[in-house]
Structures are given as C-alpha cells and as structure tokens.
Amino acid sequence: MPSSLLLKGGIALIHDEYDHVRPTITDILISGNRIVKIEPAIEADATTEVVDCANKIVSPGFIDTHHHVWQTQLKGRHADDTLLEYVPKGNYGPRQHVNYTAEDVFWGELGGCLEAVAAGTTTLMDHAHMNITMALAATISSGIRSIFGYSPPLTVESWKPFKMNMDILGGHVMNTFDELAKNAPFGNGRVQLGFAFDAWFLPKECVVPLFERVKAAGVKRITSHYVRSAQLGLHSLPEIAHSYGLMDSSILWSHATNWTDSDVELFKKSGSTISSTASSELQMGHGLPIAYQDRAVEMQTQIGIGIDCHSSAQGSIPAEMRLGLQAARAVRNERFIEKDLAPVKVKPTVEEAFNFGTINGARALGMGKEIGSIQVGKLADLVILDAMSPAMVCGAQHEPVAAVVLHSSPADVDYVIIDGEVRKKGGKLVPAKVEEPAKSLLGKEMLEWKDVAEELVRSREQIQKGAEAIDYKQALEDVSKAFQLDLSRLVDDI
Template sequence: MRILIKNGTVIDTSPSVTVSERTDVLIDGERIEAVGPRLSSDDCAEVVDATGMLVLPGFVDSHRHTWQASYRAIVADDDLETYFRVVLGELAPAVTPEAARAANLAGARECLDSGVTTLLDWTHLTRTPEHTDALVEALQASGIRAVLGYCPTPEDTDARRARDAHVGGLLTMAIAALGPEIVGEEQALAEWRLARELDLPVSVHLGITSAERTRSTMEFLQANGLFDRPITHIHAIHYSDDDFKRVADTGGSVSVSPAGEQILGMGHPPTGRAAAAGAPVSFSADTVTCGPGDMFSLMRAAYALERGRGNGAFTTRDVLRMATIDGARTVGLGDVTGSLTPGKQADLILLRTDTPGMSGLQDPVGGVVLNADTSTVDTVLVAGRFRKREGRLL
C-alpha cells in the first residue's frame, strides 16, 4: 500500500548526510517513491504524522551471532578464550533446531526493536539442514531483512540446498568463514571454494590474534587468490594501514565491533584507520553474551573510542553513515537499503524527540548518535511494512 510519512525531520545518508526539516517520505509498496516537502497524500492508504520525529534509514548490523540471544551476558566479565570455550565449545553443540529457532527469533526481534532493519546473521548453527531451516524460519517470521551467514562444516553438503531453498525476498546469503586464524589454511581454502561454487560473498573473522599472524594471513589470502571474492573483514584489529588499503583496493569491507572487541580484550577497534583507507566500515553487535545489542550503544562506543585516540576529524556524521549506508554496502545491499534514495526499499525508522533524553535537541545527527536509545524508536518499517509502531513491536 501507499504510505505517506509526513512533516518529519528527515536525515538521509547518501551521497552525504543531510538534514531536511518538515519533509515527507512517500512509500509505494516496498519502495520509497519520493522524498520532499508537501507531498500529496492522494491514493495513500495511510498518513503517518512524523511531526517532532526524526526519519532516517534503518540501521544495518553487519555481523551478529543472533542465536546467542539465549545466553545474554553469560560471559560478561570474561575474555575471548572463555567466550570460545563456553559459548562455542560448550553451548553451541547442545542447541537443538527448536532452540535455534526461538533464539534467532528473539535476537531478530531485538534488532527490530532498536531500529536495526538489516542484519547479517553470522551463525555457528548451520551444522544440519534442520538447524539451517529453523534459523531461516525465525528470520522470516521476524520480518527483518537478513543475510544468512552460513558457516559450513568441513564435510558440508547442504549449502547449495540452503541457498536454493531460502534465498529470495528479504533473505540473501553469504559464506560465514571461520578463516585461517581459527580453523587453519586447509579448511579456509575449502570455505572459499564453496563461496566460489555458490557465487556468494565471504564474511570472515581476521586480524584478531597478533600483528605477526595477521601478516601471515594477508600473505595467505594473496598467494591463494582469495581476494577475488567480496570479503568482509570482521574485527581486523591488527591490520596495518597497508592492509586496509588492500581491503579497499580489492572491493572488500570492514565490520568492527566497538563494544565486544574492547570487552573481550581483542584490542582497539580500527574504525578510523579502516575508513581512511577508503573501504566501507560498518558496525556489529557481535554477541550479546558480553555486550550490548542495540546500534545506539555501538555508535557511541565507536565515536568515543575514535575521538579518544585524538581523531578530531571523526564526526557523528561519519558514525551515522557507518550504521546505515556503509553497513548496507558491507553486507552487499548498498543498492537496496541504507539510505532514503527513491527506488530503494522502504527500510526506515522514526525516532521520537520528546523524551527526556532527547528534549532540547539542537543537532539531529548528533542526537541520533549520542542521545537516542531504543526507547526513542517509535516506528520501524522494513520493505514498507510496519514492524514496530508507536513504540511497540508488532
């Protein structure tokens, strides 16, 4: 149906971050038809009064282990080694398909509640067809736009079926590769072969151990021609400036976890250095077993940490782009979502400015990054359909 969102303060992110007062957004079916002042409401099934609200693209989380919503804060004060041992070594193998579905649904709804409209679900649970189907059913039931980050086992035989059976509509797919730093070079090569066979991008944890190991990893990727696939480099803590330049030159992207990387002791998020190289940089909640699950917390953490390093050129506008359009580019959906460009999918959110924490707002972009929170998310639409309205998940 046609929906007119009327008289809001519209924040768009492409080609640059702009703020337009008293502006309307016209939605026709799944897509944005027009953005501008005083648009006609003729033939609109619904008119939403956005007076006093901020209207902006939905957030994009480029790497989240969504199933871990069932184990929130279980390793809140621990390190990366404990996370691997407890969450991946002990808990993950015991998750049944039914439990996987419930956890993924809870995690996806958590995303929508906080204004995340697109999610790369980097899952460890695609070990059986039943698990994979359950995970996808949950994503579809939630109504979120999702990329299934399919993590293959060494003997995987189900990835092609999963792609052919599930990709379409709001769901796309990527290979969630454990990569050479976690499972070694032989299995990493198998992960990339599968990505080539299925013509899928790769999302992989790299640069998480040491600078020496990272140098070896980059040499391995180069020597084996693995930069031929679009790669999202998750964390990239120990990448050099030259490494980030190689990422940019090969069409790659970077996903940083501003809270989780600090909490688990991995190191300082390389947000500013990666962006300076020209690669799309995006934000990731990673895991709620030891960190927050809302984009507002991630944006604030990234901004504070980068400014704390003395990067005074890093602005709230940079942060908002990373949370929206650059996130969409990271997950391969830059032509689909991430901005309010007419023709794109109508994935957008409305934030209230009449809450105590948002009252007196002078800079709308600064307010989104530094002051808003989940309680200010009034309305969420994905592909033109309401997923949250008047502060309530539907």
Template sequence: MSSTTHRPTTPRPTVLRGGTVLTVDSAHTVLEDHDVLSIDGRIAAIGAGLAVPDGTEEIDARGGLVMPGMIDTHRHMWQTTTRGYGADWTLTQYFVWYYLNWGKKFRPEDIHAGNVLGALEAIDAGVTTTVDWSHGLQTIDHADAAVDALASVPGRFVLAYGNIQDAPATWTTAPEFHTFFQRRAGDLEGFQIAFDVTGDPGFPEQPAFDAARELDMAVTTHAGVWGATGDDAIRLIHEHGYAEARTVYVHASTLSADSYDRIAATGGSVSVSTESEQSAGQGYLATAALRAHGIPVSLSIDSCVLCSGDLFTAMRTTLGADRAYEHLTAHARGETVTHAALHADQVVEWATLGGARAIGRERDLGSVEVGKLADLVLIRNENSPAMTPLLNPHGHVVLQAQRGDVDTVLVGGRIVKRHHRLVDVDLAAARRAAEATVDYLRAEMGEQAWHLDMNPDIPQTKVLDNPYTYTDYRSAATHGDSESAESGS
C-alpha cells in the same frame, strides 16, 4: 519453504509528515520539516507538504528524526537466549564457553528461539537489516531452524552460515550444505558463508573459499582478532586470490599496515564491533587505521551475551573510542587535538549506508532517497526530555537517542513498529521459547556449572593461541609458542 515465512501483500501508501530527515546521501543532507512518502514499498517522494494518494496512512513525525533503517553486518543471533550471561567474559572465556564446552549443546529449537528473539530485538531498535553470523549450525536441521526463525519476523535478514564445531573444509563441501541453499533460496534477503582463517600455513580453509566461489556467495570472516586470527590469515586469503570486494572482515583490530593494504587493494570492508572489541579483547577498534587506508566501515553488535543489542550503543561507543584513541596518540606526541577527525554524521553513515555497501545493497538500502526501499525509522518520543531540542540531528542520533525512542519502523513500506510497540508480533511466545532454552541449558550444565561459568576457568589447551578444534596450529604472534608456530603443529 517454512509455513512461518512472512510474504506480506503490497503495503498501503504511508507518509511520515514533518520530520527532520537524515537522508545519509552523499552530502549527508538534513531536511527539516519534510515528508517522506512510501508507495509500493519504495520511497516515492521527499518534500514539504507532499500531496499523497487517497488512503495513505499518515504518521506524525513532527519533533522527530527520520532516518534510514540501520544495518548490522555481524550479529550472533543464535546466542540471544543467553543475553547478558557473559557480561564479565573476556574473549577467551567466550571461546571456552561456546567453542569448547557448551555451544555444541544447542539444539535446532534453541537456534530458532535465539534467532526469533534476536530478530525482534533488532527490529525494535530500528535495525531493519541484520546479518545473522550464525556459527552454531552444527547440522542442516540447525540451519533450517535458523532460516525458519528469521523468515517469521518482518525484517530483512542475511544468514551467514557457519559451524564452529567442525572444519570449514568439511561442512562447506558436504552435499547437503549445497542443496540447503537451493531449498531455501528466496526465504531471506540473502546468504553468506561465515568461517575464520587461523593462519595455519597449510591453509586448511581453502576448500571453504572454493565452496563460496561455487555458490557465488560472499565470505565473512573474523579477522585481526587477538589470540585467534591475524596477519597470516589476511596474507593467505590475499595470496591465494580469495580476497574480494564483497569480503567482510569482522573486527580487523590487530592487523599490520600490510594487512590493511591488502584489504584496501581488493576492496573489502570491515565490520566494527566496538563494544565487543573494547570489552572482550579482540583489540582496540581499528577505525583510525581503516580511515587512513580508505577501507569501508560498517557497524555490528557481535553478541548480546557480552554486549548490548542495539546500534545506538554501537554508534556511541565507536565515536567515543575513536576519539579517545585520537586524543591518546596526540597526547603521546605532546600535542592537543583541536578538531575531532571523526564526526557524528560519519558514524550514522557507517550504521546505515555502510552496512548496505558491505552486503552489496547500497543501490536500494541505507539512505533516504527516492527510488530506494522504504526501510525507515522514526525516532520520536514526546515523553522523553532527552528528545528536545534537536539542534544537531546526527549528533542527537549518536549521543542522545536510544532504542526506547524508536517510535515507528517501516520495512519495505510495511509498518512493523508503531507507537513504540512491535506490530503483529507474539512476543510472549518468543519469550517462552527463550526461557525453555535457558531451562534446557541449565539442566544440561547443572546449577553449579551454570553459575560458575559466568566467569569460567581457562582449561590447559591451545585456546589462548587458537580456539578452533579442526587444527592444532598455534601462532607465535599472539601468545608465544614460536616452536609450534614454526612447525605449524
């Protein structure tokens, strides 16, 4: 176990006084002028004018919103050190830069730097639990660096172990891969296995699913991604018996009704990354189809290389994109939408309880209810004219609030952000490490490539049909090489 791992003592009792509480319970109850009391890391009571134990820390939540800590189910935290570098990238350019050219250059210390900075960013923005979709783990040293980094930050993190530089059948069956989880068990909230399925009829990813079964871990996979993974992948997963309720399908943007039926029938959920989908081109967000098929939804950032790093923006863009689709399709039928199908309170649920469900933690995370872990966020900013009046609390969270309005964050009852500042964090050291990674990458690439690759050319490869190097499979469903698709070559 890393010496940097946070193992705090039992936090002192804390009460948030007089806030408007978004419980995210089954009725989406909103409680005005209520207190929330945390004792021994759990929510002990919710009510007005609560009596509290001696020595309880009191936080003034009047004029603010108290909500559950948000949960991000898919964030490539190792890429945080290249924040904004790919602001103008398409998904294909992202594949070229990370999958083909420069992702393999990241050292363990670069993974560590990205994860620390990304973890601090998440906590700062009220995201108390994050799934680190860590597909840059080329070696066990890289994986240990990822865990060490996450364990050093006082939040909840799930490592989704992945390696885009090698075949899933290879790295998931290596002995050191299995012993890694024995060594690091207990250092984080949990682990998943992260890999994609190309649709190759030979199903070369099957050994990775078997490894996940052997380790009793959930699989999280990019699915329904234009140019990479489509209906064939869902069919293979389902027909071979690997589709499970705990499987998380990321994006699921370009799938047929048959694929959604298969996901729904097996109880899987979808992590929607609207910012990325609408900008990079995985496909238009699938929330309308997911609702129609009864598929659970959670929200995620994807990568701050080409997106923001906060779930406020994710909620806002998701609500807007879903409504834009509803209007567009209605207008095409010559109709007018008079009442929006998706409401703000549903999107808040996706950002909180939806994430808890996706990682199997809905019993103790994702809502403000007695007995649950005290992962709480206070949105309050007396210096912002946008934080008053609070007329529609759910709508305010989705459409008005932002990360700068996060006053206080509790994780398991422990205060990790207070008065808009992270607590007991060496942000300067995190910034220095990130800058060292940037300096290293610029030196490796050279200044000309560093600047040109903010808009990289597309090489003459199969990248448009399949960015993965372990199989030459091309899919006629994306960019039209039907002969290769039929032969599976």
C-alpha cells in the same frame, strides 16, 4: 497491510552526494517495498496509511554488519570475558548442539532478530553458527532483512578427551548449503543466503574450491573473523586469502583489529570490507576498533559497524556508533595529553559514526545502492524516532544526527519499517508471523514479544543445565591447544 505508506512531516535524515546528512522536513511515500517520492505535502489516496511524523526523526534503517544472532540465551554470561574465555563458553560450550535443541535455536535467533528490530536495525549480516533450518525460519519470521551467513560448524566432538571435529565440510554440511542455495532468497527476497567461513587452517586445495562453489551457488558475501592477537594467533588472514587469490570485494572481515600495514594495503587494493564491533573488541582484548583510525580514513566506504555478540552488549547500532566514536576520540585526545598539548577540535565526528551505521554499513554488505540512505528508488527500510522523548528533546531539534548517535536508545525508536512493512509501531514490536518449519514444530502462527520472552527464559534454563556439566577451565586449555596458541603470551598483568 496497505500497499502504500505516507510518512508525513518528519525530520528526514537525507544523505547528499558527498555523504553529508541534510536534515529535511518532508513527506516520504512508500509503495510496496520501495521509497517512491520524497517531497513536501504529498497527498494520500484512500488506500494509503498515513503515519504522522511531526516531531519525529526519520532515519535510514540501521545496518549491522556482523552479528551472531542465535546467542540470546547466553546474555549475561560473557560480561567479564576475554575473547579466549568467550570462545569455549559461547561458541564451543553452550553452543554445542547437545545443549541447544532446534527449538532453542529458533527462540535464540528470533529473540536476537527482534531485539535488533526493536532497536531500529533493518539489515544485518548474520554469522550464523547454528542449526540452519530453524535459525533461518526465525530470521524470516522476524521481518528483518538479513544476509544469512551459512557457517560450516566448528564443533567439539568430545570434551574428554578433548577433540575438535575437523571434518567441517563433511556429512550434510555442504548438501544443506546446496539445498538452501537452490531455494534462496527467502521472505520475498528479504533474506539472502551468505556464507560464513573461519576454517583458514584448511589447506588451499580445500579452501579455494569451497569459495568457488559458494560463489557459483549465488552467494554474494562471504564473512570471516580476523582478530590478529595473541589470543587467536598473530598471523594475517588477509595475506593468506590474498595468496590463495581470494582477497576481493566479496569478503567481509569482522574486526581486523591490530591489522598490519600490509593488511591495510590489501584492503585498499582488493575492496574487501570490514565490520568494526566496538563493544566486543574493546572488552575482549581484540584491539582498538579500526573504523575511526587514521589509516582507515580513505577506506570509510568499505567499513560498517556490527553488534557481534548481543550476549555481551546491547543489540543497538546507535549504541555501537557512540561507543566506537567516543573510544576513538579518547585515544586521539590522549595523544595530545601525553605531550601536555590539547586538541583544537574533537575528532572523529558524529556524522562519521552515523554513516558507519547506515550508508557505509550498507556498502560494506555490497548493498549501498539498495539500502543505507533515504532516496527515491531505494528499499523502504526506515526508522522513526521520537524527537520529543526525555532523551531526545532539544537535541533532535538542534542537530538530529547528534541526537541519534549520542542521545537515542531503543526506547526512542517509535516505528521500524522494513521492506515497506511496519515491524515496530508506537514503540511496540508487531507480532511475528511464524514461518515453516517452526510453525509446524511449535504449533503457533503468530508470536507476540511476551510469548517469545517467556520461551527464551525457559530455553535459557535448559541450556544452562547442559552448560553446567562442562569444565570451562579445562575447555579453555583445550581450545587454546587446538588453536596452537603460544600460551606464554597469556599473562596476568603488565
């Protein structure tokens, strides 16, 4: 691997100081893991690998602010699920450690990371429920940049009679965290340790010291789900966090759908950030994505977008940009239509969508100074898209941001560079170098995508056998009771 890369003559999507994207034909020189020069006609020396970017768009790498990366083997089974149906099937069902072996976790996590890389995601925030060591090894092996959100597991202790394991911080859970924190970051700094926390039912005396402990251990970003709905409860978690003195810029909340006016004020005051995940939110009944709402206009630099579940949607950030944008436009247009009026302009814009998936996503992760835009001094996380493909041609030449947001798919992603290293080349994933302890367990040093895919198919079959033994109808009732849901609010139609 050469220590420098020269991207020659591409249409670079460069942000100005006001976050407007200025498409510019230029060369970009990468040395080590940083962008060191952006100007026309840079000369390459003998050790520099030159990538011809004529007829290509060079974009900042896409940023995914919320993702359960281990879920690859669960694809297809949540297609018609509500959030409440997804929870026992996805999180409390096949997710159980009896169904997922350490190897299954490795393949699921590696598959999720590689789908993301192939789609041009260069950084993700992983809400990582699963077996930590193998998931971490898969993340490092994939080459992606990640904040690995270590998650104390909420598991089912027994299905009959139904009992959740409420001792979520017991056993080895926090000892393992401390051990990881001592060794973090991983993969030459690419993979940081974060924390993922959903146990707001624990008392304040437990939650506050836990947050202090993980921050003292070096964690910069703590992520938590917040869906204010009859499916998971109508209380405000940001208000709880605020009352505990914890609502600050270190917390990244996923969703925040159906937020209250008081929540909005708390977000503005505290600098807490939000991941908006259109596919899962629109499907599963979370509520409308907050990213494009009028109330969020002043807070766009605190908001990123995320995949959430690649088990129920494509793991592509441009696909999420597009879905969230068009849903927001539909909701706004409908306000006019209902009054027999018509909007003068369509809003929001493709640039807003692009920024949620790049620079604002980076800021939502607290990494806006390092990633999210193409700038000298920033880390070299870049995506090169084919401007001449059947989907992109003409759009790419006329308005490249619109081409990325509205026309592109992962098939148009030609090159992906993360931390200065090429991870996708000529439209194909570069083989992954397997990290320990997976290397010893699997006896493999390098993995091509076809090897990963074959293992995933085998792994899915074995997970499915375990899943078939679970009565999901009963599990749904049990989980609803465990969450103390008001079941009278679950209705068939209105």
